Amino acid sequence: MSAAGNYLTFSLGEFCFGIITTDVVELNKNLDVTLVPKSQKILKGITNLRGQIVPVIDMYERLGIMLGTTTKQTISIVSRCHGVVIALLVDSVGEIIQLEENTFEPPPNNFSPATRDLILGVHKLPEKLLLILDNQKIINGTGEYQAQPFEKEIIKGIDIHREQKLLH
Amino acid sequence: MEQIDDILVEFIIEAREILDQLDLDFVQLEETPGDSKLVGNIFRGVHTLKGNSGFFAFKRLEKVSHAGETLMMKIRDGALSLDKQKITSLLNALDVLREIISGIEINTVEPVGDDTELIQALLIHASGGTPSVKGPGDAPAPGLAPTQTGTTINDPADIAEARKSAAAGDEPPALKVAVSGDTTQAGNAIESVAAAAVKASDPLEPALATGEYTSAEEALLPIEMKSYEVAAPVKVNMEVLDKLINLVSEMVLARNRLLPFVAEFGSHNFSTAVRTVDLLTQELQERMMKTRMQPISQIWAKFPRLIRDLSNECQKTVTLIQEGADTELDRTLLDAIRDPLVHIIRNCVDHGIELPDERVRLGKQKTGKILLCARHENGMVVIEISDDGGGINFDRVRQKAVHNKLVTAAKADTLSDVELMELIFLPGFSTKQVVTNLSGRGVGMDVVKTNVTGAGGRIEIDSPRGKGTSIRLKIPLTLAIMPVLFVRSENERYAIPQNSIIETVRIDLATDATGLEDFYGTPVFRLRGKLVPVMLLNRQLNLSNRFPGPNQAITIVILQSSGTRFGLLVDEVMNMQEVVVKALGPLFKGIPDFAGATILGDGLVALILDPDGMATHSGLVEKMQSRKLNADEAKDQSLEETIPMLLFALSGLERLAIPLGLVGRLERFPADKVQRSGKHEVVKYGDGIMQIFRPNEYIDGADCSPEKSDKPISVITHYINQQPVGLVVDQVHDIIHVPKNTYETGPRQRGLMGCVLLDNKVINVIDLQEILMLRSLHDNEAPRVSVMDMEVVQ
Numbered sequence: 030m031s032a033a034g035n036y037l038t039f040s041l042g043e044f045c046f047g048i049i050t051t052d053v054v055e056l057n058k059n060l061d062v063t064l065v066p067k068s069q070k071i072l073k074g075i076t077n078l079r080g081q082i083v084p085v086i087d088m089y090e091r092l093g094i095m096l097g098t099t100t101k102q103t104i105s106i107v108s109r110c111h112g113v114v115i116a117l118l119v120d121s122v123g124e125i126i127q128l129e130e131n132t133f134e135p136p137p138n139n140f141s142p143a144t145r146d147l148i149l150g151v152h153k154l155p156e157k158l159l160l161i162l163d164n165q166k167i168i169n170g171t172g173e174y175q176a177q178p179f180e181k182e183i184i185k186g187i188d189i190h191r192e193q194k195l196l197h
Numbered sequence: 198m199e200q201i202d203d204i205l206v207e208f209i210i211e212a213r214e215i216l217d218q219l220d221l222d223f224v225q226l227e228e229t230p231g232d233s234k235l236v237g238n239i240f241r242g243v244h245t246l247k248g249n250s251g252f253f254a255f256k257r258l259e260k261v262s263h264a265g266e267t268l269m270m271k272i273r274d275g276a277l278s279l280d281k282q283k284i285t286s287l288l289n290a291l292d293v294l295r296e297i298i299s300g301i302e303i304n305t306v307e308p309v310g311d312d313t314e315l316i317q318a319l320l321i322h323a324s325g326g327t328p329s330v331k332g333p334g335d336a337p338a339p340g341l342a343p344t345q346t347g348t349t350i351n352d353p354a355d356i357a358e359a360r361k362s363a364a365a366g367d368e369p370p371a372l373k374v375a376v377s378g379d380t381t382q383a384g385n386a387i388e389s390v391a392a393a394a395v396k397a398s399d400p401l402e403p404a405l406a407t408g409e410y411t412s413a414e415e416a417l418l419p420i421e422m423k424s425y426e427v428a429a430p431v432k433v434n435m436e437v438l439d440k441l442i443n444l445v446s447e448m449v450l451a452r453n454r455l456l457p458f459v460a461e462f463g464s465h466n467f468s469t470a471v472r473t474v475d476l477l478t479q480e481l482q483e484r485m486m487k488t489r490m491q492p493i494s495q496i497w498a499k500f501p502r503l504i505r506d507l508s509n510e511c512q513k514t515v516t517l518i519q520e521g522a523d524t525e526l527d528r529t530l531l532d533a534i535r536d537p538l539v540h541i542i543r544n545c546v547d548h549g550i551e552l553p554d555e556r557v558r559l560g561k562q563k564t565g566k567i568l569l570c571a572r573h574e575n576g577m578v579v580i581e582i583s584d585d586g587g588g589i590n591f592d593r594v595r596q597k598a599v600h601n602k603l604v605t606a607a608k609a610d611t612l613s614d615v616e617l618m619e620l621i622f623l624p625g626f627s628t629k630q631v632v633t634n635l636s637g638r639g640v641g642m643d644v645v646k647t648n649v650t651g652a653g654g655r656i657e658i659d660s661p662r663g664k665g666t667s668i669r670l671k672i673p674l675t676l677a678i679m680p681v682l683f684v685r686s687e688n689e690r691y692a693i694p695q696n697s698i699i700e701t702v703r704i705d706l707a708t709d710a711t712g713l714e715d716f717y718g719t720p721v722f723r724l725r726g727k728l729v730p731v732m733l734l735n736r737q738l739n740l741s742n743r744f745p746g747p748n749q750a751i752t753i754v755i756l757q758s759s760g761t762r763f764g765l766l767v768d769e770v771m772n773m774q775e776v777v778v779k780a781l782g783p784l785f786k787g788i789p790d791f792a793g794a795t796i797l798g799d800g801l802v803a804l805i806l807d808p809d810g811m812a813t814h815s816g817l818v819e820k821m822q823s824r825k826l827n828a829d830e831a832k833d834q835s836l837e838e839t840i841p842m843l844l845f846a847l848s849g850l851e852r853l854a855i856p857l858g859l860v861g862r863l864e865r866f867p868a869d870k871v872q873r874s875g876k877h878e879v880v881k882y883g884d885g886i887m888q889i890f891r892p893n894e895y896i897d898g899a900d901c902s903p904e905k906s907d908k909p910i911s912v913i914t915h916y917i918n919q920q921p922v923g924l925v926v927d928q929v930h931d932i933i934h935v936p937k938n939t940y941e942t943g944p945r946q947r948g949l950m951g952c953v954l955l956d957n958k959v960i961n962v963i964d965l966q967e968i969l970m971l972r973s974l975h976d977n978e979a980p981r982v983s984v985m986d987m988e989v990v991q
Contacts, residue, residue: 063802064689065781066738067788075781075804077796080447084784113782168784 033130036152038123038159039106041088042095045123045159047152052164054107054114056122060085073118078107085116086167093144110168117167128152128159205305208249212298215242216291220502223291227284227505236279240269246294257307258297264319265290271323285509286318288502435528438488445478445485446777446796452478453798487525493571493580494522496535500542504567507546515550515565524571526578530672533652534580537645541582541668542567544642549586549666559663561585574671577654583667589660591617618658622646679778681795681805683771684754686734687741691767692776692795692805699755699762701770707748711945715970722753722764729755731764737811738790756808763812778805789814842953844930844960845913847893849900852960853926854933854953859965861914861921863929868907880912882921887914889923895968896948898961915965922969935960947971 036047062074062085073087085105088094105116135150147166152159222239226232243266250258265287271277293315300308452475459468501517508515550556550565557563570581594617595609603620604612621642649656654672681692682701702724706712713720713731720731731753735741745751745766753764776795781804785791789810794802842854843863866880873879877888889912893899912923935953948971950964 061801063794063804065785065788065791065804066740067790068785072784075785075794075802077800077802080443080450080796082779082782082794082796082802084782113784115784 033128033133035125035127036159036161037106037125039104039117039119040121040123041092041119044092044094045157046119047126047128047159047161048106048108048117048164049161050125052108052110054109057105057107057116059103060105060116062118076105076116078114078116081114083107083114083116084168085118088117088119091167092147093141108164108167110164113168115168126154126159133161205253205301208253209298209302212246212249212294215246216295216298217498218242219291220288221498223284223288224501224505226279227281230279233273236269236273240266240273243269255297255301255307257310257312258294258301260316261290261293261297261312261319264316264323268319268323271325277323277325283322286315286322288506290315290319433488442485442489445482448478449482450796450798450800454800489527490525491528491531492523492525493531493578494519496531496538497522497569500538500569503539503542504546507543508550508565511547511550512552513546513550513565514553514563515546515567517567517569519569521571524573524578526672530578530652533648534654534670534672537648537670538580538582540642540645542569545582545584545586545666549584549588551587577671577673580670580672581667582670583665585665588662588664588666589614589618589621589658591662594618594620614660614662618660621658622656679805680773680775682754682773683803684734684752684765684767685769685771686738686767689738689740690771690797690801690803691734692774692803693754693756693765693808694792694805695773697756697808699757702753702755702764703750704753705750706745707750712747713745713751720766724755724764729762729764731766732811732815733766735766735768737765737815756812761812765806765808765811776803776805840935842933842935842960842962843913844933845911845926846928846930847896847899848927849893850896850898850961852958853896854935854960854962855913855965856962857932859915861916864912864914864923865909866912867909871910878925880923882914882923885921887921887923889925890972891925892948892963892968892972895971896963897946899948915969917969924968933960935962 035050037050037053038045038047040046057078060076060078062076064074065072068074071086071091073085073090075082076085077083087102089102102118102120104119104122106119106122107114107116109115132153133150134153136145136148137151138145140148147163149161149163152161219239219242222235222242226235226239229235243262247259247262247266250262268277268283268287272279272283277283293310293312297307297310300306455471455474459471462468497519500519504515504517545567546565550567551559551561553563556565565584565586567582567584570583572579591614595612598604598617598620599606599609622645646656649670649672652672654670657669657671658666659669660666680695682695682698683690683692685691704712704722711723713722715721720733721728722731723729733744735743751766752768752770753766754770755762755764776797778793778795780793781788781791790807792805792807792810794804797803841857843857843860844852844854847853864882870880871878871889872881874886874888878890879886879888881887889910894901910925911927911929912925913929914921914923916922933955935955948964948968950962950967952959952961954960
């Protein structure tokens, strides 16, 4: 996979991340999130996106970043991940920037395995480093989330399971 | 690569359609053998299939369909006539084609298999011969072969056919055609006779006698026309439809937000515009919901073939009459009722309809009738399947129920037909004496019931003895919309499906005598004298750990799920509403507590609870099932007049009784054998250790001051999960038989269940559960205990 392309930048506390724009559907502010008890920690809850129920991912939890004082988590990046629409809860969104291959470097070895799996690499920007997220792995993470049974289902797509659950 | 796949997918879809249509056509052709239009249709279908498979170089498909085509061509040209045998061979060919296509769908290549025998049979038919179907070993269609011998005597058409097949072997073709002409005539003759019979006498279905069933052709023709119409409309991907429906419901919500502004601004032009939007949205929503609806004929289309095969296998003759095939219902529901319908029809043919001889003896027409009827009624779809067979054999049901130990023999005799009918739905129940490959395995009506109730529907059975059975399935029009009750727990709103709610109860703990009681770790409360376990919604969902205080008023929603009844303690009952159900998606799949989610008028999402999932997940079902068994025992005993009890004495209370069923053994131990384990008194009992205790302090009125004496102690042992516990009593008197119902004198007393009268003397019956519970509360430990319910009469 080429590292060049258009990236949407967003921030979580002091960290700056990029996500490839082809996966991004839209941005929302102040979505009303309904908590889902007993769900995984990375799932903040569900929200209504024009009639579609969309899971909301707490990116602090997902990336294992400690919650800082500046945490606002008011912006949702709605993106598509293995055919499932998900909303990523972040602090703020920056501009969309075009990046070239030559500024890209693979993730350093001292990242934790869970994080390294999620981060494709780093783009060296003039003033800061931009961590590039692999959007497709956000809900399909390996490592600590592997035990969850949902992962296999995602690939098959949700539509098969729609409403079927209600029948049983 | 992608393109080839697309073409292949299209080929498979088309092939399936052709095969389904061919099924229908063949079965109909059997009824109306002379219909040259049908023969033409079949020929074209087979031909198209052959052509398409040639394009993909599917050799097996091509060979089988070629053989079928060869035979069909002869028939179309009038060189041969179609008879039952040929149709059976052709239908077999269709089955093989279907199998091959399923194989292709999975692997994109043809599955390996040997069709030589089948092709041989088809070609022999085509060349005018008769393959040795009647030979016991080498029949190309095993299972269907016996039909030929079985029905020959009864059916004139078959006699003619047999004559013809006999002739076919050694007569020149010219003569054979003549004979086959004869068959057609014979067939027509029978139909008119049958029709006349229907006209003349049919007490069960007068409607049929008047018009619809004047001839087989007329009865079946509309169905054929319909099925052509179904194939015609444009195919739309379900996903696209679902999205459209989503958008429309979102638009309805947006409209709802718009409406309040009309009052606020009061501009006439503005309000007119809003009204127009309002009307259009409503219309759009109604139309959109319709797109999900599909005619029930979609699943019925397979039934003529099914019945044909089944009746051949059972050696019965059965006709299927369909009414209201254009009744529409939600696609998802259609899927849910497909299997139940197949099962019921199978039952009708296999159990319901009698053998032709038997029917003649009973004065019925030889041909059995199954009526499939669908209609809309009070916002529900009612599907009725009735047959004119023997009805449910209630005596057999009764025998079988006793045999399977579902009820006692004495009780079985008192059960009414309606009560016996309930037994049919129990898992593993079958009245069929011999297991056939059609039915009798006992996995049947319970599955039907599960599927139908799962779809939010109901089943009603009506089976007058000897007059046939009529089964009505009542299914809601759509699954997507469901009435729910909203409740609040902490700050969250949750929806409970209305069909699982029995009632809601409000209890003021300050004034209620019993309130919430602790029953070995599970809170319970008394609902009209019966214990109902309570689940705290806030704890169940890990919202908080709050437990209602002693002087609080609490709200409990009584739910029925998986055969158990339990209460759900919520903070507030809000409103009832019809909501659109949405799936939660795969990320939340592992959570059993939720059935889905819904979007409220304010745009927020509320979760819909799944009472079944909650009950099962929390272990309530398991606990309740062990209780239920005991409750049933108690019920049985209540039928008898007395129950045996053990009469004993404690200091202070001379006449106490304990139900004998709770007593394991009576023992006497020397006082010096009693030892201590922590704060408990124990004795060596068998190879183990038994805890013993003095129940005095848990029973009101008993003298609590422990007497120290060296006399041997009398102990009543009781088993909790195979663990013995001993009650130390002063003296054991006797076994007595007392009325089952106890009397409660005044307010409930601790440790006592009530009292009974024997020889004008009052005997107090102890409440062992309560005593054990009090004791375990006392010890801060909660062993699980089997329970026996007793009914209390005030």
